[in-house]
Amino acid sequence: MISSLSSINGLETTGRYLVLLRENAIDSGIRTLRDYTGNRRVARAADFEKNALTAEQLEQTDTTIFDNLGVAVCTLDPEQLQSLHEASDESSPIALIEAERVVYALNAQGLGGLVEQITPRTTTSPAMEYLKGYRDAVDRLVDHLVPTNGVQRMLPSPGIQVLDETTATWGLQITKVVNSKFSGRGIKVAVLDTGFDLTHPDFAGRRMIGKSFIPNQEVQDRNGHGTHCIGTACGPLSPVIPPRYGIGYETEIFVGKVLSNQGSGTDSQILAGIEWAIANGCQIISMSLGARVSLGQPYSGLFEVVADRALRNGTLIIAAAGNESQRHLGIVEPVGHPANCPSIMAVGAIDSQLQVAWFSNAGLNANGGQVDIVAPGAEPGTVGGSRIDVHSSYLMPTRYRRLAGTSMATPHVAGIAALYAEATGATGRVLWNRITQNALRLPLPSVDVGAGLVQAP
Structure with missing residues (x-):
């Protein structure tokens, strides 16, 4: 499940993490994720027709794998995150870990239910x-x-x-x-x-x-x-x-x-x-x-x-x-x-x-x-x-x-x-x-x- 929204260095984040796997290292990356996080509920896009994961799979699994992209999305507690960071060296299939961001439709008017993305300012830094x-x-x-x-x-x-x-x-x-x-x-x-x-x-x-x-x-x-x-x-x-x-x-x-x-x-x-x-x-x-x-x-x-x-x-x-x-x-x-x-x-x-x-x-x-x-x-x-x-x-x-x-x-x-x-x-x-x-x-x-x-x- 997506965690409640939070902020990291000014970024609006979900509490989940994106994990970049090295090229041609999907299977070893999944094993590493399981070994260091204990996450067992894993969904792979390759197991679905045209790699179309359902919205529910994205929401409910501990780890989601996008095979074409070489990316995993993981739910991690602080201890699991620390463990995975420690495993991310040059010999590891884990190349990079980032916090998952929240994104919005971009328009300049805020009309018709569209999300207003312009924050008024009164001072100039x-x-x-x-x-x-x-x-x-x-x-x-x-x-x-x-x-x-x-x-x-x-x-x-x-x-x-x-x-x-x-x-x-x-x-x-x-x-x-x-x-x-x-x-x-x-x-x-x-x-x-x-x-x-x-x-x-x-x-x-x-x-x-x-x-x-x-x-x-x-x-x-x-x-x-x-x-x-x-x-x-x-x-x-x-x-x-x-x-x-x-x-x-x-x-x-x-x-x-x-x-x-x-x-x-x-x-x-x-x-x-x-x-x-x-x-x-x-x-x-x-x-x-x-x-x-x-x-x-x-x-x-x-x-x-x-x-x-x-x-x-x-x-x-x-x-x-x-x-x-x-x-x-x-x-x-x-x-x-x-x-x-x-x-x-x-x-x-x-x-x-x-x-x-x-x-x-x-x-x-x-x-x-x-x-x-x-x-x-x-x-x-x-x-x-x-x-x-x-x-x-x-x-x-x-x-x-x-x-x-x-x-x-x-x-x-x-x-x-x-x-x-x-x-x-x-x-x-x-x-x-x-x-x-x-x-x-x-x-x-x-x-x-x-x-x-x-x-x-």
Whole structure:
């Protein structure tokens, strides 16, 4: 069972632990876990069809093994934890132990039951003042250095304003999706989120495979966040009511419910979804979720190894950079967990003026935690005011809704990744490179926008 929530070094944790096993050491790792912890109730993903552990197995076993990932999730008391740490030397199959985190759906509005991830602040710390100065200095440096060596890297100021959404959303216009001949046919995209509204008329007859990793909750979305994200990544070419909002309209959709209807989940539920997606041969995993990270806090070594192993096996994981920044107040926060892992493509958000969204996090942590690319996530403006934001599918009977966040930017990149996968046959790191190499360079600091604005093939 999941322990009551606690905090370790500022992290919201569950009381359970993630254990990274060395490659090709699953069986010896299980024996070591049993020997040093005494845990006997062990569930292995490999024992289930398509490695789809049930939510109840995740909740009720002492130790859960994700065979494809080489990770165990364990319930450990302090003595067991100490014993396992002592066993974790170079000769042991145990490579790393981390506390399990709590994660949330990432949006910038807190609307419709979605989890509000922005904490208001009234004061600015000295560290934040330093970062503001650093950011301003970088801005000035970019202004002087681009374009360089004759290579045009800037767009005409003040950017491109595309607000006529009669036939397609502004996001699909500025990413050139509307000009692409590709549809994502034959590409499997897994969206790990709050599920999907299976009654949505725009997806009638569409092939969709779902699995819930949340106890006592079905794949059916009761939150709206997952339905919105899947709509952008995989929505139809011609929705019942225009405009077009979906990118990979012929992709195979895998709906992994790893966040509850209240918008929260855990590391183990994310890992269960990743394990399931890999077992199903998904080339792309989209995750608009995460947890806040502090300045100077390292990324998860365990999630980094998982993402690297996934890339080497042909699966690209794309995740939201996070929405904790309040740029209108001069506050910029670092990329959150797990997007801050170097082998996970971290997506920041821009608006239709090609400016960084006010909530979008930045690559402030020196060791990892960079923004890799940006995509449409909000209409210009700060908190409040009139904005069109990102239009996509939503819970019935509402049907459609406009939301803002790096959550909305992430499925733009996932859908476009599916187009590149179809167009080139690329997977894993090669697919990553195709996406970033073809991004539209922006006259903004790379800590904010990475390679630039994602563009469809």
